[in-house]
Amino acid sequence: MAKATDSKTKKKPAKAAAKKTPAKKAPAKKTAAKTAANTQKSSAKVTKLQKTGSTGKITQILGAVVDVQFSGDMPAILNALHMEHEGKTLVLEVAQHLGENTVRAIAMDTTDGLVRGQEVVDTGAPISVPVGPETLGRIMDVIGNPIDELGDVKAKKTYPIHRPAPEFVDQSTETEMLVTGIKVVDLLAPYAKGGKIGLFGGAGVGKTVMIMELINNIAKEHGGVSVFAGVGERTREGNDLYHEMMESEVIRPGKEGSKAALVYGQMNEPPGARARVALTGLTQAEYFRDEEGQDVLFFIDNIFRFTQAGAEVSALLGRIPSAVGYQPTLATEMGMLQERITSTNKGSITSVQAVYVPADDLTDPAPATSFAHLDATTVLSRQIAELGIYPAVDPLDSTSRILDPRILGEEHYAIARQVQKTLQDYKALQDIIAILGMDELSEEDKLTVARARKIQRFLSQPFHVAEVFTGSSGIFVQVEDTVRGFKEIVNGNYDHLPESAFYMVGTIEEAVEKAKKMAREAA
Template sequence: MAKTPAKAPAAAETPVTAGAPAAAKPARKPAAPKAPKAAVAGTREAPATIGAATGKLVQVIGAVVDVEFTGELPAILNALETVNQASGQRLVFEVAQHLGQNTVRAIAMDATEGLVRGQAVRDTGESIRVPVGPGTLGRIMNVIGEPIDEQGPIQSDIFRTIHRDAPSFAEQTNTAEVLVTGIKVIDLMCPYTKGGKIGLFGGAGVGKTVTMQELINNIAKAYGGYSVLAGVGERTREGNDLYHEMIESNVNVDPKANNGSTEGSRCALVYGQMNEPPGARARVALTGLSIAEYFRDEEGKDVLLFVDNIFRFTQAGAEVSALLGRIPSAVGYQPTLATEMGNLQERITSTNKGSITSVQAIYVPADDLTDPAPAASFAHLDATTVLSRDIAAQAIFPAVDPLDSTSRIMDPLVIGEEHYNVARSVQEVLQQYKALKDIIAILGMDELSEEDKLTVARARKIQRFLSQPFHVAEQFTNTPGAFVALKD
């Protein structure tokens, strides 16, 4: 069952339907927008029209538009709809600001080329709603829930709004259980927790996406439950690769080989890639999260949520903030950075119904972990895996820095005494080696004591031991991938 939509904002004296004018002078009001194309209509429940007002477009500034209404204004975060006359496609906006008595400023979820002043825009009376449930598995959709995989409408009659409250304190649970990834350095030095939030931090080209693909390969394949992949502002090629990877590994069913059906698939994909407007990139993570929340709350599942890349979510928020005329904060980011990050991250949690285990790739601008964007996400994470350019330069992959990476469950009561002692001993040796590097660079190995030489030899062996070939990189390295069990 779809949730009852929020009450549509309407003029107190003269409620109207979407097809009727909202103003007292009907002759000057443009006609209501046409119905969406047939391919789209099957993917979306018709929004409530009782009391929904119709306004007109008065200004277009790139991805931001101003819409004038007579009577009561749409609520903040409400979805507005029109039809782009140039493409014939349905175009959705999200209300961001109220300007004066009768105008709202809204963010477009798609390109605004072809819009004209004076054309009709309809208030749907609620925030953006997307299809959720089993019908989304095996499909690729965009930020507003429309299919983009050319496999016809998404067969789901269950819809949810993308803006929701985080679970209450009473609903949340806090169990600590290790999630085995099969990647040695992660399982030993910064173990992941089931139902936790995990961050992969790294600059450009150090292996965030490949490490995430390996985690998808190792966890999602072996895992019988459902997964959701949100591609936020990353390369379309990577999204395409992941889609086909899911089919090849039997996580998803190939609709072309199954008469267009994706029944039996276990992963839903939601993409808002680099070429999308900032509005779409700023909201696509919420769309993916809404799908994961449905499986957690209504079906009681333990869900995997992969997000690539959280930095693009922040970056899109900064673009939108500038377009809305807000004064920028530190390093040019939006003043609402912490609030936006908190609204997203607090919804990713375990409840007494089910859990969401989230793996998030986070780009680090200029390899600076103190940059406000990556720093804002640190506080929300249960485990942080930092990828180092220095280690990548030594051709050690995955380039995880064992000294920078942390985990909340690095505790002998959770992971066991032996695991804890081994991890701390490894960190001690690597820390001593790090302290000796300057001496080695200036004076050479010959000036070290025998004990220090032994420490250096051990540290270099540990570094090599903590590397391993990945399954997803086999086609490039010709080296078979390895899954290493925790006890090994």
Template sequence: EGSKVALVYGQMNEPPGARARVALSGLSLAEYFRDEEGQDVLFFVDNIFRFTQAGAEVSALLGRIPSAVGYQPTLATDMGALQERITSTNKGSITSVQAIYVPADDLTDPAPATSFAHLDATTVLNRAISEKGIYPAVDPLDSTSRSLDPRIVGEEHYLVAREVQRVLQTYKSLQDIIAILGMDELSEDDKIVVARARRIERFLSQPFHVAEVFTGSPGIFVPIADTVRSFKAIIDGQYDHLPEAAFYMVGTIEDAVKKAEGMKVAA
């Protein structure tokens, strides 16, 4: 009583036909709450790849000729039939958050690529970032958002975000040279870009409240305006004198300055 949650399960030991219908059944429930009860619905899917996988198994059982990488020939229409029902009406709305398994970490695989085409934003997790101990291990170059538009987020937010991506992309393109020849072979401008990119990487780590037990850092809420201001200061070179470690697991740029001072005292 009083619960606002409806759960629909399709476990991996069930027939593919049943699993292929789970996402559609859950969406029908969401549409009922939206259209009949006028609710704004939050629709979670974990994992949308299982919907594609079940569809591929059903397709094989029906004897259809598979398309790329063995997926069903109707992959695009199957995905569209699900995703395009997730929409707003004058009675209510459905907002969907979906976990997407990426086979072999290949973002061009037809299953995740077909899903991405329907989403307003994607947050891509990267193993290489997690291996550096940076959490959440979000890849700012592969992640996308249609809301990153100056008409939506404002001119300053947009320009700072794009400049952060440019610095990180330049650093990524220089990594082979650094690995083979070392930092000494870079131009002075490239050395500055690399130093700022490494600070940005560490500043992208976030001390979550839910991750306190793992990170050992207290959780912090940071307003978006402070985040934008902090990144602008880093890319403008205002904090090139701070050590890279000062930017790890902090909230605002002021926290990084305090951490740097603490490191200096401890040394």
């Protein structure tokens, strides 16, 4: 990026001297495309260049990769190039300089119908997308165009999608827990503010509902907004998510109070769009963190598709493939994305990333590179979903880096470990129970099983976003209530209550109340 900026600054004065008049007519809107960090002076220069940008002609088209030969100044790496094609503007991003005044660029939309000799214009700046409160409740594509048929996004600012990660001095040094209000997450695999969480789960175990509940809880408790980036997933799923968000009022089209912005680059998009759409979403999240000082939730579904798109583009760019055919720049690309997701002195971006593991091989370079950046994993289990326990988070498979007494406190840590031990002991006894039955267990083991089953049920809770389906109102449980509830179950304070009283309740008081109600009804 540094080189790109240098080359721009060197060539702009010459450009400006050659053509002064168009500079005055330069639209102010384009000037806003530079970040707030840039000075007014450099913004003016970019505007000048956009009006008088050098032009080139297409010399070669290789799928999503297009070679363009320029007659004047060369565009910098990562610059956006524009060309008119079938009545629309096609955006290309410069990836390589090939020599002989030719650049190799990646197309952000289909290249069908392009021919050699077509004119291409250098915009003089990276791809810029709308940011700000106006993006909430809207769906955009990789270049920031609305795709929800609700008209233009009337944002006052635009940001370039390629931005540096926050400096060391700007990053927050404190590790702080992000309270989600979901008992199983807060107790056993807590999220760190500015952390990265991997969300693992097959089809139909509740990933979408979990994502929507997190969006809802962050908005209600922290006043924070969320950005959802759909990267290379099914268009139908993107459509379903949008409609489910409207049903649960996470998104309110045409009204105030939307809590999320959506950016989609689905499976049918060219690899260029799929490789950049996560950056578009992240740029929007950065605005809310840096300009409004918010705690932002940033969802990526699916982080594997980001890598996959990069691999497709890499081969077309002529790079020599690395292990398993992935791009040689895999770790760098992943690092550049993940390092921008962090806590700063102003706010935080906490990222929840759905991770697809190809052929369930955790050593595959794509998921293995993602794991290096994760602070916590939330594993959704089909076996738990089959028991009717939702959220179907596996309490033994889910992990967190901040499950540490120095961060959470001694009591929280001790209770979490006791809960895990009780569940682990129950898991070990299940084979014996299946073969010989409960009667063959010792009294101590019977007690362990009874408490583990109560814990298992108490890990469930009704969600706000599922109210429309279940009819029971959702509950946000504070961490203190969660820890206290599990402490009392583990200590045997409620051994006399039936296990069904602990199912789908929030706090331990609700479980006691439910048990009393059940006793009254039975009588």
